[in-house]
Amino acid sequence: GNINFVVVNSSFCKLRKNHLVVVHQHIFETMMMANMKFLVACVLVVPSFAFVPLIDGGKTMPKLYNGWFDEQIAKQASTAVGKAIGAGKTKIEVQFPPVPNVDEVKFGTPLNKKFGTKVVAKDLSVVGGYKPGSDLSRNLIAFSNVYWAKKIAGAVGGGMMGRPVGVLTAEPVRFDQIKSLGGISRTGVINSQQARAQGRNKEAIICVNPGGEEGWRRIEAAHCSPGSPLVILNNAYSTTYNLGNKQGYEEAYYLKRITKGWVFRAFPGPWEAYLEKPDGTVELLEQYKQKPNLKDVASLVREESFKRYSINNDRWTPGFGERL
DSSP: OOEEEEEESSOOEEEETTEEEEEOSSOOEEEEETTEEEEEEEEEEEETTOOOOSOOOOSSOOOTTGGGTSSHHHHHHHHHHHHHHHTTOOEEEEEOOSSTTGGGTTTOOHHHHHIIIIIIHHHHTBTTOSOTTSHHHHTHHHHHHHHHHHHHHHHHHTSTTOOOEEEEESSOOOGGGBOOOTTOOEEEETTOHHHHHTOOTTOEEEEESOOOGGGHHHHHHHHOOTTSOEEEEOOSOOSSSSSSOSSSOEEEEEEEEETTEEEEEETTSOEEEEEEOTTSOEEEEEEESSOOOHHHHHHHHHHHHHHHHTTOOOSSSTTTTOOO
């Protein structure tokens, strides 16, 4: 297939015709031969400027809610985005709850606080960390989206020797408090003059929560290089009242809560409907080759939940399936 093993003395990457050869950074084994060290690395051949991690996080929806803490979502989203770009997709949507138990983020549940403290503050090296009244605690979703942008930046840019990746947001983030941006080359505010002026040729853009999809084309015109990827990350609301978008953006990674369950899709896989059960686990009910209508998926999951559990599958109500 596309995976070969070679012996090299360092990690490197090079262009071979129209393919980018990326040597995986994880070293499998060090061998001794004639007093010389050779590193065994895994080579992945994919189309130019595409990067697909070998550890992909699995094919089913992420585990509730460990997937937010053990990098399962980061691995799945990076893999899906890398595969989509490798398939020639340059306009991409990535959508999932940026924090676990996002519905209660304004009140600050234990899961919210744990994610802010153990994951976001630590990974981004946020000045002052997560404390009551801090910018991070008051704007957890905004800072969390920067964390997710950092995690998928490698896949968006194409890995080593790929494109620079800029992150633009409409959310209240103080980037001067973030000391670790990883593969992100610059940050800015969507549609600002400064962000326009700082744009670079062949730069890929991750656009966080830009608003109604009717304005996405204006963002393309303002910030994007022809042929370079634009990723819409975790738009906070939909103006279509359906799954995904109607602007032709590939929903490369998509996880949405619906009544009694979830909808999940990771490119190039099918769309999937999951039932969330009273014990907090999920069960796959249906797969769809094409993006289904939200009302059809919601009806399927809701009816199956009622058939099995009647009113005893409510994640909020004590005595009726409470788990949050």
